[in-house]
Amino acid sequence: EAIVLTARDRLKSDIKQELVTHNLLPDTFTMPQLHQLHQTILDEKLDRSRFQKKMLASGRFERLPQVVKDSPGRNPYQYRHKD
Numbered sequence: 001e002a003i004v005l006t007a008r009d010r011l012k013s014d015i016k017q018e019l020v021t022h023n024l025l026p027d028t029f030t031m032p033q034l035h036q037l038h039q040t041i042l043d044e045k046l047d048r049s050r051f052q053k054k055m056l057a058s059g060r061f062e063r064l065p066q067v068v069k070d071s072p073g074r075n076p077y078q079y080r081h082k083d
Contacts, residue, residue, distance in 0.1 A: 028080050
């Protein structure tokens with residue numbers, strides 16, 4: 001349990017300093033997936049629109065032309081990390 005808690009604390013610290021969570025997702029992902037991952041690791045609610053603006057403003061992510069069509073309503077764009 002101590003190892004898991006220490007790893008989680010380290011991951012929380014890394015998230016705040018650098019955007020490393022994309023390494024925990026598949027090669028292509030959606031902003032809702034990235035948002036959910038950040039909320040889970042940080043164990044706090046993050047404003048979705050502010051989060052997405054911050055991630056896109058970082059310039060680290062490239063929006064792909066295809067969208068995910070797995071649910072009714074708005075379909076999110078796919079993204080990938082720029083190398």
